[in-house]
Amino acid sequence: MRVVFRGRRGISLWPTNDALTVVSLVFPPEEAPGPGRSAQAGFYASSLREVPEVEQALAGAELVSTPRAAAVRNARRRAHGPGWVLAGDAGHHKDPVSAQGISDAFADAAVLADALHAGLSGSAGLDEALAGYTATRDAQRLEAFAYTCEQAELRPFGADFLNDLARTAADEQAAQAFLNTFVGCDAPSDAGWLGDSH
Numbered sequence: 200m201r202v203v204f205r206g207r208r209g210i211s212l213w214p215t216n217d218a219l220t221v222v223s224l225v226f227p228p229e230e231a232p233g234p235g236r237s238a239q240a241g242f243y244a245s246s247l248r249e250v251p252e253v254e255q256a257l258a259g260a261e262l263v264s265t266p267r268a269a270a271v272r273n274a275r276r277r278a279h280g281p282g283w284v285l286a287g288d289a290g291h292h293k294d295p296v297s298a299q300g301i302s303d304a305f306a307d308a309a310v311l312a313d314a315l316h317a318g319l320s321g322s323a324g325l326d327e328a329l330a331g332y333t334a335t336r337d338a339q340r341l342e343a344f345a346y347t348c349e350q351a352e353l354r355p356f357g358a359d360f361l362n363d364l365a366r367t368a369a370d371e372q373a374a375q376a377f378l379n380t381f382v383g384c385d386a387p388s389d390a391g392w393l394g395d396s397h
């Protein structure tokens with residue numbers, strides 16, 4: 200895969216099924232095109248063309264599906280009430296810029312399953328068990344939520360961060376630690392990758 204940043208825009212090229220490539224474009228809301236599929240498709244195509252290495256990588260490529268756009272909100276909701284409980288994105292929605300939503304949804308499901316078992320088997324009151332689930336969820340997510348909101352501003356990277364990243368990329372263990380943080384397996388404050396510019 201390849202990720203290219205230009206100003207506050209980011210373009211990723213990911214290999215996927217049937218030798219196709221997913222090409223995603225992220226941009227701040229202020230730069231969003233007008234409404235309508237054709238305005239969005241035009242904005243997408245011209246944004247890719249403006250970056251020479253992306254244009255070169257896509258030379259001769261065929262567009263096989265219509266680009267789709269979405270605005271992503273960061274939101275935390277109350278996790279439970281009488282007769283209902285929320286897990287994953289439904290209760291805690293984050294911009295995908297930090298790639299943590301899948302890990303978080305699995306973590307919620309695991310903690311919630313234990314809480315429901317305790318509440319329904321009678322080893323604890325259901326409300327008390329669900330309140331425990333909510334407290335665990337909030338404690339696990341707050342730091343990453345703040346980190347995600349910061350990343351979602353798509354500010355250009357500073358020289359210190361880029362230096363740290365280059366050193367990290369050259370060290371296999373540090374690179375793994377960076378990825379673990381990026382996908383939410385480790386909290387940002389536990390990060391074992393090189394540098395403290397993040």
Ligand SMILES: Cc1cc2nc3c(=O)[nH]c(=O)nc-3n(C[C@H](O)[C@H](O)[C@H](O)COP(=O)(O)OP(=O)(O)OC[C@H]3O[C@@H](n4cnc5c(N)ncnc54)[C@H](O)[C@@H]3O)c2cc1C
Pocket residue numbers: 286287288289295298299300301302304
């Ligand atoms: C563009 C993009 C890129 C992303 N990239 C990453 C990434 O690289 N890494 C990462 O970890 N996360 C990423 N995410 C986030 C990740 O996809 C989500 O956080 C994750 O899928 C949340 O899982 P979930 O089970 O909570 O919700 P969902 O995956 O949304 O599942 C909820 C399901 O419930 C169904 N549903 C809704 N209402 C009803 C109803 N009334 N009855 C029955 N079914 C219903 C929906 O159709 C859906 O299938 C990305 C998200 C986006 C939008």
